[in-house]
Amino acid sequence: MTAPGRTEVLPVIRVRDLAMAYGDVDVLRGVELDVHRGEVFALLGPNGAGKTTTVEILEGFRKRSGGEVSVLGTDPERAGEAWRARIGLVLQSWRDHRRWRVAELLTHFADYYPDPRDPAELLSLVGLTEQAGHQVDRLSGGQRRRLDVALGIIGRPELLFLDEPTTGFDPQARHEFHVLVERLARDEGVTVLLTTHDLAEAERLADRIAMLVGGRIRACGTPAELARRAAAQAEVRWTSDDGTPRRERTAAPSQLVWELHRHAAGPIADLEVRRPTLEDTYLHMVHRPADGEGGGDGAEGMDTDARHDVGQQVPAT
């Protein structure tokens, strides 16, 4: 029974034991995911890990080999037009609309949806107002990607899939895109599933991050939880009395700093403690031995959904 004041809310995306084989090659081997309403969820993993395959299955563009998938309460393999109107897509490959003018293209796509955004407002939102009358094939790579984003959100989707959305963006465009995604999630409650190789982007945008490695979710949680899970070590840097730059990796940086002070004759030069970054965590997770080669679960501090993935964990060393 549900506790008073709490209603049982189904995740927007629920994936259980998802399997996908291309021919005799197993790409996904039991993926488990829950993504909740209003959450920005990043799927990370090395090239060829199966991120796009997973996203295409969730979007209903690819038939899975096995497992259960529910997106907005429906199995994407059996979903119809009404379901499709509730999701937005920003795909990796550019759809060919080269001869259209930007504003015309948006107006054309707006007609497919029951409650579309105003094309002029949307152009302003993605920073393409000046290009409204330009032909699509005159846009730069980054401007085309902004148009992709505009097309992805024109129908006011409840769920937005962003497959490597900022590839080719300059830093300013990337920043503006991040602000836009934050606004969509925070102000409009849009759920976002993002794949990216840009770890800073994942860290900035994502409430939770899942790492897809070896066909399974190897870890899932907030960036801080993942760092804890990886037992990634902090780095302490300082300059010793004889002027030699020193650096040491440790799980207990304050202990090391205290020891340094205890033995130092005076202030410690250039003392710096660098916490583990998402990149440290990512590299650690990706290069860790595969399932079954270790023991323990390291579940400390993980939320319920993340704990779901704990069976696939092995310890840091």
Ligand SMILES: Nc1ncnc2c1ncn2[C@@H]1O[C@H](COP(=O)(O)OP(=O)(O)OP(=O)(O)O)[C@@H](O)[C@H]1O
């Ligand atoms: N249509 C297909 N037929 C056969 N193999 C495929 C097909 N699509 C993808 N693959 C293979 O499946 C694996 C996963 O590909 P996928 O594109 O899902 O990975 P990804 O994690 O999105 O990679 P990237 O980060 O490089 O975009 C790769 O080895 C790829 O070569």
